[in-house]
Amino acid sequence: MKVEFIYFGITALVIVYLFVKNRRLTTGLIDTKFQMSLMSKQLQEQVNAELSRRLASENIFSALFENSSEGILMLNENGRFMMCNKAGGTILGYNHSELIGRAMSEISPAIQPHLNRSSFEAIEEVFDDVLFDKQHRFEWCCLTKNKTEVMLEVVMFLLRRSGAKEIFMMCRDITELKRLQKEKEANQALLIQQTKLAELGSMIGVISHQWKQPINTISLLTQMLESDFEDGELDEKAIKEHIKSVNKQISFMVQTMDDFRDFYKPSKEKTSFSIIKVIASVVGLMEGQLLKDKIIVNLTGDETLLALGYSSEFKQVVLNILNNARDAFGSKSAKNRNISICVESVENTIELTIRDNAGGIPEAILYTVFDSFVSTKGDKGTGIGLSLAKTIVEKMNGKISVSNTVDGAEFKIILPLISK
Template sequence: MKKPPILIVDDEPDIREVLSITLTDAGYTVYTAESGASALEVFREINPPIVLTDIKMPGMDGIELLERIKDENPDAEVIMITGHGDMDVAIKSLQQDATDFITKPINDHAMEAALKKARERIEVREKMRRYTENLESMILEKSRELSSSPGQQLSAGNDRAALSETAVFDELPCFIAILNRQFYFTTANRWFKENFNGELETKRCYQICKQIDEPCKQCPAAATFGDGQPHEAKSDFTTVQGHQYPVLVWTSPLRNAEGIIHRVLIMATPFDRLTDLQDHLSSLGLMVGSVSHGLKGLLTGLDGGMYMLDSGLEKDDTSQAREGLQVVKSMTERIRNMVLDLLFYAKKRELKKQPVNVADFAEDVAEVVAAKLNWQHIKFDRDFQKASGEISVDPAMLRSALVNILENAMDACMTDKEKSPKITFRVETQNDQTLFEIKDNGIGMDEETLKNIFTLFFSSKGKQGTGLGLFIANKVVTEHNGEIRVDSKKGKGSTFTIKIPR
């Protein structure tokens, strides 16, 4: 993607200079301003799509600059630079639609991430603009086809004609309506009617689309009536049910036989879907990246096991060969778990329940992680004394879930190795359920993390985590009609409790 111009605003000359050099090197065209007021002047002249501004500046501060810029061009991407401890201000700026914020001292990666986000937002908007433009030409083409077909005398001045046009409009997956100069809709497509039911004749557009009684301040339809040009705007539509859709509205003039603009065609595309999809895709990309990374490690382990098996047989060293075989088994098991996780995420997988011996099952699960915990000097206590009898579970899925939690505990311990790390895995057969408890004395979690841990793609481990493990663990336990609970204190450790009914 071609890199857009950037305006850098900071009252400190050193910072302006360093940022200019870095960003120019990165291929951006850079403009600078030393105050909010001069930034606004540059902004009006150049209209740069991205602005990078310090928050604390004498005179007009960054927040005010943000507001003024957004007033002039809501599409401008404004990235805020904050000092340490300015979190409240940073959050306030995000509420006012800043693209992102980065903290001082400025870390190149954080800046690049913020700029990437800005560029992606610009690109998505551009795609949507092209999409709606294509849509318009498609509609015009279809209308022409209709009007040229025999027996259907159509002209834009004819309301019966407009009704026929809705046959085409109805099939299009966006809101389409035609507005007259009194701001009443003369026609609307099916999608529109389904979301904003009716009373087209008695209510004006803003009453229908926004549930408000005053005309909108910046109305693209009014602008099109005024200058005969297409216009676009970002807006929020509120349906009668109270759902809010962020939409991109696109208007274009319709002329009657005399060439006078008497109607405006309005198209609106909800864009939360687009951005949602994009978020989902980038999360998926991240996940695939980290899964393939994990797979590389497991394949190396598999190679290792096979080598040890081979070389052990060659040297007549049975114990090494046996160890090699054990590694092969363990790696195969882990790869299997990983694939199962992915399949479980990718499509609904039916549980394959079978009766298993609780104590044996617990040992199997422990074996998967024991070697790694030992190598990392993490004490691993297995308490299976009260594990007895059988339960009916899908052993592969439940094992995968428990291993995910154990590996999480391991990561929590490794981040803070100072305090003799320890994980306890307790399994107990109770009256009508089996209890699995995994307790670590690692870094623990804060409330925010706790709230999100079972969410898909949430990870507190940055690139190390897929954000898949606990999501799947939760899903597996739920599908067994069981429950999963977590207690955690930052700095003290976490305890996961899983109960599977008989």
């Protein structure tokens, strides 16, 4: 009886143990299934959120792409068009389907007119940089379907979509802007020439004054030649000395005429020129007037410093500043009339300083002297000279400024220094 009771107790404990263990196992499986279900739901929500975000992003891109007033085109990494919005087709003069699969060089002239190099080589160089994540902004000439040239301002950069490299291109038509720029430059060139012609009478007076001395010298040498002949002193040596003296005077007159001709000859294209040599030629032209007004010009600097631009136009800048100084001296009673001109190199630039001791510019107009129709000469001036000087200097990528010193005015012109 006692043994049966013990056996029953052990059996009961085993049953309870197995029941509890089975219940725990069942509960664990239920908990695991719940947790997995919860994780799956969260993952699905994240996937749906990411899909929604990407879809919204694509919708925004698509809206911007289609509705932009700028031309937007997508190119593959081989440089061929994949996508083109409506504005892009209108600007380039093609239908959408006609552009897809074509390369930039195929809708461009063989030579880029503003670069003077092959379109194929130029655009390949751009693509190489863009594919290395370098953004490019540049001007480009394209040909429409009817072979009309269109000038574009283009921005290109690398875009990665779906793991692939694509080139994003945005462009706008600047053909009319370029036409207006050329028209403006032509008008400026005409104004420069008209300003020179307006001074023609004065410059002829300068030439006439400068020629008086050599003509008088030649006349005197001729008389001496006749006198020496009559006195029997005319030998071979004397004749050679006379010829040398006459040729020297004639050379001076010829040089004066060459400077005069060069000054009035319009510059057709940009060239490199020595700043100090150009200034020297202008000072040479004005030498007669400067001596008459008892003005001493001291020119110093390095002849090897070269600038890029239109030398004839730059002469007009120098002439305007020197003429202003002459006029300022005319209204002052300064005894020692000096103009110092210095040309030097400062940090890869040419710095030209023209300083006088004529009393300076009235403070009321000092900061507006480069504006049109503002004159340092009052009613006697047109107010065009210094405005024109500023335009010419800026066209050479330079800067011009003016300030007053203790006893006069100082003009400073800074130009890019080009390689010798």
